Amino acid sequence: NAGVTQTPKFRVLKTGQSMTLLCAQDMNHEYMYWYRQDPGMGLRLIHYSVGEGTTAKGEVPDGYNVSRLKKQNFLLGLESAAPSQTSVYFCASSYSFGTSGSGNEQFFGPGTRLTVL
Template structure:
């Protein structure tokens, strides 16, 4: 059982380049989330999805797009990378909301993608 897998784990981009981060979960979870983690700021929600084919904006959505074409995958895209998007990106998934209200429904996190934009 792989849980939540993020690809790639590290990436360096030049300003203006584009890329897509892939999050895959094998737990049949409905909810998926993308967070960014910056020093001293904790994790901030970028976008989330409550099911296949749905997406919604989180706290800091500007400069990012997402897609959830398949239930198990949640893609985060940067169309034109900026140095301010240098961060560690975490994907998470949960069976339901709120995560953890029943046994086995807690949110699971991937290991992160460290992105540097130069």
């Protein structure tokens, strides 16, 4: 099991350029999430998905779009990158959600370090 994988690991963009970050999981998890991690701010949820073909906005969705065409993949797109989007991006997945305690822990990918000049 590879768990959660992310590509690319590093990327440098110029302001206005676009790119797509790919997240893949092989655990057959229904729920997937994109976070950004900034110093002193912890992890903030960008978008999430509760199943194939569904997406929803998180805490900081502006400037990002997502798609979940296949259950195992969750793509994060930046249409016109801005310096404020310089961050480390983490993808996560979970088997379930809620407070049942069963399978609701998140599994994280290794992250993508993005710099926008």
